[in-house]
Amino acid sequence: MSNLPSYVILNDPQDNRVNVLRQPAQSLTFPLSKEDREIVQILTDKFEQEDNCAGLAAPQIGFAKQIIIFEVPDDPKLKKWRPDLVQTMPKTVWINPTYEPLGDEKHSDYEGCFSVKDMAGPVARFKTIHYSAYTLEGEHVEGRAEGFLARLLQHEIDHLRGRCFIDYVPDGELLSIEEYRKRRQKAMES
Numbered sequence: 335m336s337n338l339p340s341y342v343i344l345n346d347p348q349d350n351r352v353n354v355l356r357q358p359a360q361s362l363t364f365p366l367s368k369e370d371r372e373i374v375q376i377l378t379d380k381f382e383q384e385d386n387c388a389g390l391a392a393p394q395i396g397f398a399k400q401i402i403i404f405e406v407p408d409d410p411k412l413k414k415w416r417p418d419l420v421q422t423m424p425k426t427v428w429i430n431p432t433y434e435p436l437g438d439e440k441h442s443d444y445e446g447c448f449s450v451k452d453m454a455g456p457v458a459r460f461k462t463i464h465y466s467a468y469t470l471e472g473e474h475v476e477g478r479a480e481g482f483l484a485r486l487l488q489h490e491i492d493h494l495r496g497r498c499f500i501d502y503v504p505d506g507e508l509l510s511i512e513e514y515r516k517r518r519q520k521a522m523e524s
């Protein structure tokens with residue numbers, strides 16, 4: 335799959351595609367056009383190529399379109415690092431997804447992103463959200479998400495709004511990926 339597009343990297347001064355991550359993505363219309371279906375396929379292939387990927391948004395590979403793909407598996411190892419993983423979701427593609435917070439309670443936890451090279455940091459996210467989206471067939475879905483799933487959806491949907499997790503990391507708390515992995519390793523062992 336070497337012909338898949340590379341990630342747009344916000345902290346790479348050589349990357350001239352970063353605008354796509356800093357602008358609102360376009361909504362899609364149904365039935366999906368051939369071009370949009372091709373973008374869904376490329377995003378899906380990119381997602382499946384990664385071992386350790388919870389979610390991706392189309393702007394991350396250069397397409398300013400409101401498409402995300404994500405998965406929250408029932409994985410005991412992941413649960414150790416994410417004790418708030420209380421709700422799982424099989425691999426899912428959503429078109430034109432949005433969310434609204436339910437209540438104003440927030441929880442801070444570490445995030446990383448394929449669009450931010452070698453960095454991770456703590457982000458306060460709403461604990462519970464209401465989501466609304468469309469399937470590939472144009473069927474409307476909505477519901478309530480909490481914990482890690484809510485965090486993941488906020489992270490991915492924010493990419494469609496031109497926002498990235500680094501916008502929310504408190505000053506001085508951005509970590510190198512090595513430091514992040516060390517903390518994660520320690521948490522997994524304890």
Ligand SMILES: [Zn+2]
Nearest residue numbers: 446447448449
């Ligand atoms: Zn991301």
